[in-house]
Amino acid sequence: MSDSGDFQLDAFAVDVRALLSTTVASLYSHLITRPTGRAVRMAIESQIEEIPGPAISMVDFSSVAVLDYSCADEVVAKLLLGLRDGGSVRSDVYVYFRGLQSFHREPIEAVLERHALYAVVEADSGGAELMGPVSEPVGSLWTAVEEAGQVPGPRLEGWLRGRGLRSADLERLVASRSLFRHPFRGDIYALSELSGLLAARPEDSSGSQDSPEPNGRDHTS
Template identity: 40%
Template sequence: MRPTVAHTTLFSYLVTRHTGRTVRTNVERQIAEAGHTVLAVLDLHHVPLIDFSCADEVVAKLVLLASDTSTRRRFVLFRGVAEHHLEPIESALRRQGLAAAAESADGQPLLMGAIDAGALTVWREIWALGHTRASRLALRLELPVQRVRGLLDDLESRALVIRDGDRYVSLGRALSEAGPPPAGDGEAP
C-alpha cells in the first residue's frame, strides 16, 4: 500500500487566523486532488514563527480532517518542527484532544498533542521499526497482544499510523517508500 504524498513547504510567518486558513485550504485542496490514501506532509523548516491561532487553524484542523474516517484515508505528517513551534502546536492539539505525528527539525520522531504513555510507546516502536504486526510488537514490548492491538487500532483511528492488512506502518516509512517529492511541488505561502 503506497499512499499518494502531498508535500507542502511553508515559507512564511504563520501569525494570523486568516493566514492559517489560507494555508489550510491550500493543503485541503491538494489532499482532495490526491489519490485514495493520502499522506500530506507539511514542512515547517522555513517557518520562523507560528502563533496559537495559526496552529489551531492549520495543525488542529488538518489533524481533524485526517482523523475523519467517514471518507477516504488521510494522514498528516509535520516535518521540521522546531522548539519554538511546539508550544502553540501542542496547545492547539491538546485543547481538542488531538495528536499529530511529526519529525523535529533534526529529523527525530515526535508525537505531539494528547496521547497516553502506552500509545506513545507503541508509536515510537513502530516509527523505529517502520512497520510491524501486533503480535510481533507485543513480544517486543512484553505486553499482551490484545493490549497492543487496541493501542495500534487507536493510533490508526487517529491517523497516526497506517494499517495495511495486518501490518501497521509508520508515517515515516510510508513517506520514505513513496520517494522524494517532485521538484517545486506543493509550495504554499
C-alpha cells in the same frame, strides 16, 4: 489496487510558507491570524482533494518564522481534526509535519492538547516524534512501531502481546492517523518509515509486494 498487496500510496510535499505566499498574499511572511491559517489549511485540503488515492502529506514548516496559536489551531489542529473525524478532508490521507523549530512547538503542543489530538512530526534527530497529550501506553506503542518501522499484519498480535502493548491503543493510533495500516495485509507502518520509502523511490516506481507502493509527488507551490 488489488488485494494481493500492491496498494499504492502517494506522497506530496506542502511548503507552508510558499502556500502562504500564493494563496493568501505574497506580502505576508508569517503564519499568524485565524483567517490566514484558515486560508492556508483550505489550500492544503484542496491539494489533498487532488490526489486520487491514499496519500501521505509532508507539511513543511521550515520557512515559517512566526506561528501564532490561532494559526496553529487552523492549520494543524483543524487539519488533523478533519482527518480524524471526517468532514472536509478525506480519511485516507496522513500528515507528517516537518521542519518544526523550537518556536513552532509551543503553539502546536497547545492546540493538540486543547483538542486531544496527536501529530507525527519529524524530530531534530531525523526520526519521528509523536506530539500531543500522549498517555504512557499509547506513547510506548507508537515508539515501538517507530523503532521497528513496520510490523507485518500476520505477526501483529504476537508482536503486541510480546511487548505488553494493547490492541486498543493501536486502534487509537491508527484512527488518529498517527500510524498507517495497510488496507489489505494489515501491516502497520510508522509514518517516518513511509516517508522514507516514498523519498527513496523514483516517481515511476512500480513498487513491490512488500510495501505500499509509494509515488513521490512534489506539490510545493
